Amino acid sequence: xxxxxxxxxxxxxxxxxxxxxxxxxxxxxxxxxxxxxxxxxxxxxxxxxxxxxxxxxxxxxxxxxxxxxxxxxxxxxxxxxxxxxxxxxxxxxxxxxxxxxxxxxxxxxxxxxxxxxxxxxxxxxxxxxxxxxxxxxxxxxxxxxx
Numbered sequence: 001x002x003x004x005x006x007x008x009x010x011x012x013x014x015x016x017x018x019x020x021x022x023x024x025x026x027x028x029x030x031x032x033x034x035x036x037x038x039x040x041x042x043x044x045x046x047x048x049x050x051x052x053x054x055x056x057x058x059x060x061x062x063x064x065x066x067x068x069x070x071x072x073x074x075x076x077x078x079x080x081x082x083x084x085x086x087x088x089x090x091x092x093x094x095x096x097x098x099x100x101x102x103x104x105x106x107x108x109x110x111x112x113x114x115x116x117x118x119x120x121x122x123x124x125x126x127x128x129x130x131x132x133x134x135x136x137x138x139x140x141x142x143x144x145x146x
Contacts, residue, residue, distance in 0.1 A: 008051050009087075009121045011035050059090055067138040069094075069115060070102040070129065075141070079114060089120050092138065 015031035026034070029044075036047035059065075059081045066075045080093035099111035117125045117136045125136040 007121070008048060011039065011047065011051060013122050014038075059092060064141040065094065065138050066141050067123065067136065069096070069100050069112065069136050071133055072100045072102060074098075074100050080116075084118070087121060089118055089126075091116065091118050092136075094136075094138065 012032070015028060015035045018031040018034055019026050019028050022031070032044040036042070036044040039047050039051075041047035041050065059078050061078050061081060063078050064075070065078060066073070068074065074094075074096045075098075076094050076096040078092060079095040080091075082091040084090060093114065093116040095114045096112070099113040101109050101111055103110045115136070117127070119125050119136060119138060123136075123138040125134045127135045129135065
């Protein structure tokens, strides 16, 4: 899944991840420049100025999203959103276009079409499966930038 970046918080989180993954090969500044290029801007100053004009609220009711729920891909819409204290995360209720079967057994199904989860500003749930995979990862399907 392609990662979409819409806010300064998400851009900086992506830069920190790139810096960590580079094992010291990238400075934080160089990682910010790389994120700016990924976003389609010539440099970090331009990207930062542009995204600073966008609201920091990551999610809007009715917007199209996609991601993975319990390791199963989905597409759907944001049905409800509640900001947690000081923007530390969000409680999202998502309505999937098609129900997601969250069971691996052929003889049993457990379909989910509407789910509620707590996610970080980057759209990653804090709760994880037994093998360490987040229960939910969610991203916007299209940018709302002009």
